[in-house]
Amino acid sequence: MGQKIHPEGFRLGVKRKGDKVDFKSSWYSDRDFADLLGEDLKVRDHIEKKLRRAGIANITIRKAAEQGEVAVDIYTARPGIVIGKGGSEVDALRNELQDLTRKKVQVNVREVSRPELNAQLVAESIAEQLEGRAAFRRTMKRALTSAMRSGAEGCRIRCGGRLGGIEMSREETISEGRVPLHTLDADIEYGFKEAKTQMGQIGVKVWINHGVHDDFADGGR
Incomplete structure (x- = not known):
């Protein structure tokens, strides 16, 4: 039986010398790993469902253990859909993520130019x-x-x-x-x-x- 591995996981630890390895999540925990991982999955799933037509290229999550804050970077080809008129859509998304995680959430929208x-x-x-x-x-x-x-x-x-x-x-x-x-x-x-x-x-x-x-x-x- 053939052995399969995800193409991204196959390359995570073998970048060229001097290159930075880009992880989709950036945080550390020695006790609550399962809970934090489940939290990441819920956040990604919610964003992907809500912004299905926004051209989401990537979602990165950063967590500060001491402050209990979550920073979410959304890379999108259509930032106008994510932000909404006067920032209404991104504000609504931030409130939904805060209700989901019970933590303070910062949402950053990054445009994919190409x-x-x-x-x-x-x-x-x-x-x-x-x-x-x-x-x-x-x-x-x-x-x-x-x-x-x-x-x-x-x-x-x-x-x-x-x-x-x-x-x-x-x-x-x-x-x-x-x-x-x-x-x-x-x-x-x-x-x-x-x-x-x-x-x-x-x-x-x-x-x-x-x-x-x-x-x-x-x-x-």
């Missing part, structure tokens, strides 16, 4: 189009071309599930440029989104190689 180079946003865009009954090959090719034209060194897109009404599961993959999935020297970003279509569940996986010249600092992981 969503076509963010693997998670590309995967979500493809999944959204597939749910709208778009042709999967054309959708995948359009996203691949857009990423390469925007400066990616390589891109691979894979859709798996019941494609084209065929009962047996299969995967369709297209790629361009250099995407060394098993090489840790390059900066490979991974994104995944599940599309619920008329044909059933379809998983969309995206790998984007930014190489050593990654200059889209606002993209997050």
Whole structure:
């Protein structure tokens, strides 16, 4: 039986020398780890459900153990939807998270300036189009071309599930440029989104190689 591992976890501890490892959560606890982890999962789940159409690329959570405060950074391609008119939406979200965690919560909205180079946003865009009954090959090719034209060194897109009404599961993959999935020297970003279509569940996986010249600092992981 094949042994599987998540592409992000595979690369967490093996960044290039001098590079900072970006974790999705930043806190420490030697006694309440399970409770704090469950709190993180609830916060992410609430934000993803509330801001489903806001193009959320990443959510990072930082906690100060002594003060009991939580800082949530939301990386989005559509900050206007998250903030709302006069900041009404982000204020409502902050209040909801404070009721959820029973702690003081600070919400920071970060804009992703180049969503076509963010693997998670590309995967979500493809999944959204597939749910709208778009042709999967054309959708995948359009996203691949857009990423390469925007400066990616390589891109691979894979859709798996019941494609084209065929009962047996299969995967369709297209790629361009250099995407060394098993090489840790390059900066490979991974994104995944599940599309619920008329044909059933379809998983969309995206790998984007930014190489050593990654200059889209606002993209997050």
